[in-house]
Amino acid sequence: MSEAPGLDTVATATGSPDTPQPYAELGMAKDEYERVREILGRRPTAAELAIYSVMWSEHCSYKSSKVHLRQFGEKAPENDALLVGMGENAGVVDVGDGNAVTFKIESHNSPSFVEPHQGAATGVGGIVRDILTMGARPVAVMDALRFGPADADDTKRMLPGVTSGISFYGNCLGLPNIGGEIGFDQSYLGNPLVNALCVGVLKHEDIKLAQAPGPGNKVVLFGSTTGPDGIGGASVLASASFDDELESKRPSVQVGDPFMEKLLIECSLELYAKDMVVGIQDLGAAGVSCATTELAAGGTGGMNIQLDRVPLRDHRLTPEEILMSESQERMMAIVEPAKMADFLAICDKWGILAAEIGEVTEVTPEEAERGGRLVMTWHGETVVDMPPRTASDEGPVYERPYARPESQDALQADDAAKLARPEGDAELREQLLKVLGAPGIGDPTWVTQQYDSYVRGDTVVSAPHDSGMIRISEDSDRGVALATDGNGRFTLLDPYTGTQLAYAEAFRNVSATGARPLAVTNCLNFGSPEDPGVMWQFAETTRGLADACQQLGTPVTGGNVSFYNQTGDVPINPTPVIGVLGVIDDVNTRLRSGFDTDGARVFLLGETRAEFSGSAWADVVHGHLGGLPPQVDLTAEAALGEVLAGSAEQGLAVAAHDLSDGGLAVALAESALRGGRGLRVEVDGDAFTALFSESGARAIVAVGPGQEEAFVALADQHGVPVTQIGSVGGESLSVTHANGVVEIGLEELRTAYEAALPALMDGV
């Protein structure tokens, strides 16, 4: 902040045009600073500089990604279900009967690296408030996590901390954690990914927007007090990569209080139900700066704020620190004056502090033309007088240069086909156990056991099954299913294809539980946008996702971009995490992945090609990453989805499991272990290819007795290749092939599957 003694008012700023200002320390480029001076016609005050610096940060303005993200809108498929699209706090989709759901995934990578527990906890808190802000009751959370190698010392700090943070915050909120994913790779060492997803349920007419209409309406800040935590978090933490500055960054991480958030949720929902608010915005990154500029920009454009009325937990805070504080568990509402007393009474009932800090104002046509007028005072003196739209909507937009890295050719030429394959059944068996037990593929229970999956009583499917599924209300049989996927290895080899593979996997996971995919959210985790190679990965990713969503008719409803995930010059593997939401008409038909019906026939859907590059086998057995990822066939994915959802709906399947990491080998093992039954399977052709290829658009299905013909007919109807490969029963997984048999007892399989995380984290 400015070291100048006394308050930096608009009058002071006008009279001291040459005072040097710390824009660079706040993460602003010189030309951005010059543009602020141009907009204001003078130098900004310290408070205005604070607002512009956070609002124009990469984190808040999407200045490097915007030109690419536009494709999600431009290529958006026609979809009547989309009620609110991108640009609001979260997208909203119609799920029938007047019900809607809203969902979004967001990163909290940098804060989690600095302080794993609080960073992950406040990541959950932030995304939950985004969902609440849309007018919805948050009903479930999920998370997608990536860490360095599981045996790295830093991972032993990160993984327990992140898990406990998610557990602490989500459990205290009473939100079931219904799934997600976890992965380990060298590229995430020092750059962990913590992406949190929340889904909420609402009625169509309950949708709330970030807007401040109606001059004279009051601006109310409610929830926690404002403190010095997270000051500068948005612009400083999210815009710089970590090198040796760990110490200086520590105070930038926010501290969460889930109890306060729980009260804030219940209080807000009661305020909505009683029609107490005309506009609402949560306070996340950029705190009061973001809430006031966005609400004002979404309304008349005019707002007066008395900053000295913001309730503080540290009375020494300056106006600019209040504007930048990222103290958690705060919301801002626009309230009609006549309803203020009732509004405050409801807050009081929930023990929530609420303060009227300003009001909506009229603007002149001239002011509207400039982007509105937001005025803030500090004990009577004007410290901010700016057009809010210039901060919230008219930030810089960069066409960052991008170029396919020269190294890409060599990487793609390094095909996994040349790797030594297992010779004989003994080696095949050994490699199957090794892949099954690898951290990231093996049992995630060490993590998921710390999350409450049952609370609210509407969880129909949760981890470790293919998607998480929630009944949307007690008096309905309708449900929504959610899955997130992202394979940084595939995306590194080919960002366009790799992204589509992630999308296809999430799509398949939703279908495999019996739901029909409807809409998409995404969290795009990349290195520095200033690196043309990274920017190329990003451009290819957005193009791949937009094309895939267009083809399969699932609009992108919102998402989040996280850049600067790199150490020195080395970026993470590009990791788009794609979340797909689906709808199931009757949750009673849902499928899980455990094959627990003795005698049920096992079918393989889809076509298996020899595709090993980027596979789990290449990674776990050979430590190899090169070649081209598996082909994507979105038409085949859609057809497979129809067969899976249809066989659930028609009661043909008793269980199903998608094929992804580790191919058929891992899918069979997981379905056997989760069902507590053996599987007897026979495969055609090369056993290694059958077991370890990671060709897309495949799943295994356990079909109920007597339903085989109908199931095959359904697959034929949709043109999906279908092969009966075996049946459920016995005490082992047994795979017979032309040259022999691989057989592993369930106990040995279980030991291999469950051992890794407890051994690494607890030493047992």
Next chain:
Amino acid sequence: MTARVGVVTFPGSLDDKDAARAVSLAGAEPVALWHADADLKGVDAVVLPGGFSYGDYLRCGAIARFAPLMSELVPAARSGALPVLGICNGFQILCESHLLPGALTRNSSLRFVNRDQVLRVENARTAWTNGYTEGQEILVVLKSGEGSYVADEETLDRLEAEGRVIARYVGGNPNGSRRDIAGITNEHGNVVGLMPHPEHAVEALTGPSTEGLGFFTSILSHLAAGAPAHA
């Protein structure tokens, strides 16, 4: 007439909705009770649900004990007249209120644990367990961070001698509870504290079993019989 079973909501209660659903599924009428109102609304029995009342600040259950509602509930429960089931955080509140002896402390793993849990019913004579048979094993949900039941040896011996241990963990102790204790009752058998969650095992679709429903049907039988329970 349908039995009316109150479900208390404290700030931070989380499983109140689930407890109310279990009460409905058992055939009783759930009645929402608010922590700040010293009014039991004439209910026939009360469930203190799970969650993190008052954010678990100070100690789990320590602040909830002083809620206005509790000033009505505690004397009625202590006399043996009002049946009360405390689940998870509710169990912690009952201990803090001295309606039950002992305390719940941090899990021995130091981590929150969420899992499907087998219990053995040890006392099927209380207001809340009479629908089970002694020795019956049931599958319910355990989800807690501070679920380790502790008391001094003398108290534990007395609980055992008086048959006041109502359920024990089977298949491995999940949290370090003394003598595998999952739940206990008071000397009248009207107050029961249980760390695991029977209300999450009442529907085949969402629970690991429906074997938790017995706690809620038991109270209906108890009330219908009109007789006080015996420990």
